[in-house]
Amino acid sequence: MARKKFTLEYIINSSPAILFEFVTDPSSLAQWFADYCDAQEDDYIFGWNGQYQKAELLEILNDDYVKYRWLDSPEDEYFSFKVYKSEISFETVLEVTDFADQKEIKDVSNLWDKQIDDLRYAIGAS
Structure with missing residues (x-):
């Protein structure tokens, strides 16, 4: 079964420029999105509790x-x-915007809610 695309919106008390840095800069991403983040050009490595996952910057x-x-x-x-x-x-x-199995969208959305709470704290907008 194909996974479904879903979109969530959050109000963040920050300037757009600062917020954009927090979703693109590896050191900023490591403050809220992952325990560890490093990037070499378009290749990113994210780490949580000693486990690592690779991503590519598409656009x-x-x-x-x-x-x-x-x-x-x-x-x-x-x-x-x-x-x-x-x-x-x-x-x-x-x-x-993210993708998940239909039955997991609520759980994945809850995870994003937690991540965004961490982002607000890191950015000083909580």
């Missing part, structure tokens, strides 16, 4: 959108971050 646009793909995932799956200002509230929004 980065206008300092507001970045797309990664886990190397052990299907070619058409990715996770991405889009940063923008809400036209209505003028708040900074982080849009996360």
Whole structure:
């Protein structure tokens, strides 16, 4: 069964430029997304509790959108971050797109909620 794409949106009390750094810079990613992060050009290595996973940077646009793909995932799956200002509230929004099995979307969404709480703390926006 094909995995489903889903998107989550979070309000982050930060400037878009600072937030974008936290979703692209390896040292910033290591403050909230993983215990460890290193990058050589478009190749990223993320580590959690001594386990490592490799990802490739697929796309980065206008300092507001970045797309990664886990190397052990299907070619058409990715996770991405889009940063923008809400036209209505003028708040900074982080849009996360990911893939999961239909029955796991809630659990994966909860994991993203925890990760974004960690991001808010790291960025000083909690």
